[in-house]
Amino acid sequence: MDLDIAGRNAVVCASSRGLGKACAVELAKAGCTVVINGRDKTALEETAREIAGETGATVIPVVADVATADGQSRILAEVPYVDILVNNNGGPPYRDFRQVDREAQLQGLVNNMVSPIELVQAVIDGMVARRFGRIVNITSGSVKMPLAGLDLSSGARLGLTGFLAGVARSVAHANVTINFLLPGSFETRRLTDGLNMAALKQGVGVDALRAEEEKAIPAKRFGSPEEFGKACAFLCSAHAGYITGQNLLIDGGAYPGVL
Template identity: 40%
Template sequence: MDLGIQGKHAFICASSQGLGLACAQALAAEGVNVTLNGRHAEKLYEVAGTLRAAFPRQKIEYLAADLTSEADRARILASLPEIDILVTNNAGPQPGSLQAWHEQALRSAIEANFIPAVQLIRAWLPGMQTRGFGRIVNITSAMVKTPHYMMGLSTAARTALTAICKAISGEVAKDNVTINNLLPERIDTPRQEFMLQRLMSQEGIDRQAARQRNVQSIAARRYGTAEEFGAACAFLCSQQASFISGQNLQLDGGSYTGLV
């Protein structure tokens, strides 16, 4: 299927690895010009080189910037005054209980997983409306709909982003600008490796046992793949998805038990 987005320009937050990179790969495969983002220029240089080799017809650039820095966000916007597709993403807070949710922890969660996305949307959205095309995809978490105690900080910040984007989405749909959220759970990425190592340490079990325990918590009895996740992102960015906005798409192998 031709997704109708060849030649569009996408900025993908936190895309040097994991889910962000999966989205970059899927969009580049559809003919989208991609600007990668991360904090480490050396890593971005390597990843951009790999993508350029795989997709020689596409323009693959990168901007090393910390999304939590107002100055770095200003530098991103100065370099890219217009884009067609925005994929927001950032590493989540460390897992922890109520005793760890002190004021600075709460601020840090909001500063990482709410403010950067909102400010980038705020800057680029008017241009999307004027040109009559825009796709915004937020990588949030399955915890938005199924909160887990130890992930409370992540859940709170990402739910705030979900709420504000839902409020915006109805105002811009008439301009062919859509805003949707991808809610991953147990996608096989470095973040899941981190969670495995944490489980191994807590429970005193080896990696195979920890991974098997996680797999058993998934209805599909396997981890999701980064490629599956990237494909879902690419579709939400497509011309065919123009009538889908303000929605939460769960990528969890059928694990969510709710009705809506």
């Protein structure tokens, strides 16, 4: 399917690896100029070369912390205007809620709620004026199914969802959409690190733990970043203008609810 977004300017945050990178790849394949972002210069520049080589697209790497005002300004300055914004940032580490002090709570909110809102504020009026805009926020399956140890992540991302739900309805008339992608377990470094840590803590082999985790998912596997990226690209496409304010859970059926 031609997504009909060739020539559009896309900004994908936290995209040197993992799900952010997968989204950047698919938008580049669709013909967008893509600004990618990360804090590891070596990894980011390698990702930019890889995506550009694979797709022929213009890929602009910006080494910056998206949670800071300076980082956001430098990212947005790389293109004259933004047609597509993919908000993404790493979540807080697993931690018992009793250990989450005030400083950690505030930092979690800045990273996973405040910063995405600030980026939306920066680009949305231009999108409305041009009568095209696509905003996709990568949150987490824990927004619908909270997990112990990820309380701060779940709370901040749910706050972002609630905040932007009303905003989405206020700009829908201008062909500007705001949606949310909720990943479950995907083959990323974060998942691998989590499995290794859990296996060590439980005193079991990581392969056995991986098999157990996959068995618990109705699809019987972890998701691939590529399929996640393709879902993101569709929500950013010209064909998704009637989809807004929605939470798309991509978890292989792990969430047992109806809604």
